[in-house]
Amino acid sequence: MAQNKIVYKRGNAMIEKLKSWYERHKRDLPWRNTADPYKVWVSEIILQQTRVDQGLDYYFRFIERFPDVGTLALAAENDVLMLWQGLGYYSRARNMHAAAKQISKDFGGKFPDNYQDLMRLKGVGPYTAAAIASFAFGEAKPAIDGNVNRVISRLFLVEHAVNKSPGQKAIEQISKKIIPHADPATYNQAMMEFGALQCVPVNPDCDICPLKTDCLAFKEGKVNALPVKVKKKAPKPRYLNYLVIEDEDSARVILTKRQNQKDIWYNLYEFPLIESGQELDAEQLTAGGEIEKWLGHSKFSLKSEPIRKKHQLSHQTLHAYFWRIKTNVQFLTDSSDDAAIFDVGSLEDYPLPRLISAFAEENLNNY
Numbered sequence: 001m002a003q004n005k006i007v008y009k010r011g012n013a014m015i016e017k018l019k020s021w022y023e024r025h026k027r028d029l030p031w032r033n034t035a036d037p038y039k040v041w042v043s044e045i046i047l048q049q050t051r052v053d054q055g056l057d058y059y060f061r062f063i064e065r066f067p068d069v070g071t072l073a074l075a076a077e078n079d080v081l082m083l084w085q086g087l088g089y090y091s092r093a094r095n096m097h098a099a100a101k102q103i104s105k106d107f108g109g110k111f112p113d114n115y116q117d118l119m120r121l122k123g124v125g126p127y128t129a130a131a132i133a134s135f136a137f138g139e140a141k142p143a144i145d146g147n148v149n150r151v152i153s154r155l156f157l158v159e160h161a162v163n164k165s166p167g168q169k170a171i172e173q174i175s176k177k178i179i180p181h182a183d184p185a186t187y188n189q190a191m192m193e194f195g196a197l198q199c200v201p202v203n204p205d206c207d208i209c210p211l212k213t214d215c216l217a218f219k220e221g222k223v224n225a226l227p228v229k230v231k232k233k234a235p236k237p238r239y240l241n242y243l244v245i246e247d248e249d250s251a252r253v254i255l256t257k258r259q260n261q262k263d264i265w266y267n268l269y270e271f272p273l274i275e276s277g278q279e280l281d282a283e284q285l286t287a288g289g290e291i292e293k294w295l296g297h298s299k300f301s302l303k304s305e306p307i308r309k310k311h312q313l314s315h316q317t318l319h320a321y322f323w324r325i326k327t328n329v330q331f332l333t334d335s336s337d338d339a340a341i342f343d344v345g346s347l348e349d350y351p352l353p354r355l356i357s358a359f360a361e362e363n364l365n366n367y
């Protein structure tokens with residue numbers, strides 16, 4: 001109990017300094033000037049795993065195309081995924097779409113206005129729920145992201161790993177004690193901005209920091225040792241052999257829609273894929289008769305060397321091999337959703353993983 005009082009007392013004075021730092025240094029970002037829970041939500045989901053400068057364009061385009069939750073609920077999934085193209089982590093877009101439908105169905109189209117109800121939405125976890133609840137509804141819930149983890153672990157000398165349960169609990173407890181009930185939105189914004197601009201991961205400029213007299217890590221010379229993080233597993237390599245099957249005049253290609261909900265890029269389009277345990281040569285690639293499955297007895301020619309591309313995801317390293325396959329047949333296009341044959345000129349209208357669209361841009365004549 002005595003310990004709690006100390007944390008709270010220190011926190012109280014510190015927060016005033018933090019807020020005054022924030023007033024002087026905050027960036028003018030569009031989602032800071034709104035209390036519309038829908039806009040806050042869109043910005044928070046986009047900014048997960050995405051830098052602010054990269055996310056800004058996506059935010060504006062998303063809000064312009066889907067200005068409110070009702071419009072998003074009625075959209076076709078392909079349209080939502082199209083707007084997300086290039087941002088990665090497509091499950092974020094699919095979850096937003098599902099949550100918008102949930103809001104229409106379970107909340108009568110009105111955005112949930114408290115932490116508990118927000119937590120019921122698909123894809124909304126404690127951080128996002130706290131951000132929306134505090135920014136839009138003034139609820140005193142601490143929004144704890146990577147920046148806040150770093151700031152709190154340094155200020156209060158939390159030496160447990162912040163990506164493991166004991167560390168997370170310690171940070172959560174401290175945050176719950178110091179968040180002010182008057183204006184928790186500014187507190188949350190200030191904490192995150194302070195972590196993003198002042199208390200940066202490597203060599204923060206502590207000499208100019210207004211909180212240096214409060215900061216236990218600074219006093220103990222442990223700034224660069226915090227936060228402690230347990231190393232994640234090395235990304236797993238995957239070997240993706242794409243069959244780029246073009247028709248006689250290179251105007252059409254075969255694409256498939258990814259079907260595995262548990263794998264990357266669910267519901268996005270790609271070329272027919274052979275996934276292997278290692279790099280293949282042309283002989284190994286053709287041995288299984290996979291190309292014939294698409295072309296029947298039509299003649300085809302395969303270049304002996306594929307175009308190679310490496311694509312890094314946070315948990316997987318994708319080694320992609322694009323095999324150009326020319327045929328002497330004319331494909332007939334059927335533009336329905338799950339059609340296998342697409343005009344190269346229309347590929348821009350479908351959601352493609354960045355890896356596929358980058359290949360198409362660089363290599364397909366009619367793209």
Ligand code: SF4
Binds near residue numbers: 154155205211
């Ligand atoms: S003194 Fe340094 S480590 Fe401590 S809060 Fe300030 S910038 Fe972060």
